[in-house]
Amino acid sequence: MDKSRFLSKVLGIYLIIVSLAMFANLQQFTIYVQELLKDAPLMLVTGFWTLIIGLLMVVSHNVWQWNWRLLITLIGWIILLKGASMIFYPHYVDRATLVFMQDTNIAYSAAGFELILGIILCYLGFKRSRKVKSVDQKSRNGNKS
Template sequence: MDTSLFLAKLIGPIFVIVGIGLLLNGDRYRVVVDEVMASHTLLYVFGAMALTGGLAIVLTHNVWVWNWPVIITIVGWLMIVRGTLRIILPQQVEDLAAKMVSRWSNILQVSGLLVITLGAFLCWKGFL
């Protein structure tokens, strides 16, 4: 359980801060997405970073129990999938991002609130 608490304390604040940033700076995030999708190098580097982070989480915390720590494991596996897709199927990732940007404001609000909620939950579990 120590690993679960450590990862909750690590991931929780990051998610809260990123979620708030999404809600407060939507126009800047759209520029970031556009720039990343326009750069094959950035898409690859961010894919490699997501894959590395996801593998680090899963290798240290592959916990499949019906309790809150499974959320951390799911985040790790989602990072692995995200990183893998960015490396292996970059064109499809770019196409999907282009579709998402066309619905930017709705996606931004929903994802911002979801990330804040998940981060706050992990902070609560990790720090309290």
């Protein structure tokens, strides 16, 4: 399987699940995030894991072509930068996160954006490519290539 399709499927499913959970439990999410922000060592560990995931994505998928694969590359870079900022500037991340979570309009808008992005990524990851489709049609017709 193509790395781009694999990452598109994983990121798409993740974004759909997280955005639907935010729509369903925004108040509880806000409480959890506020508690997480009070635990500096856990925030540091979260920053390291976020940085590692971002690095893995950037190193394995750094495609700068003007097509849908660029979206995955940009998401990887955003994850990498978020992880680095959580390590270098934890207090800035704390304040930005609180502002984001306490304004329900911003939080619901972000959840809606993530839901749409997740649906798009799932579509791109799970749709059949034309090449595979044409090979399947040839095999059904009994033609060998």
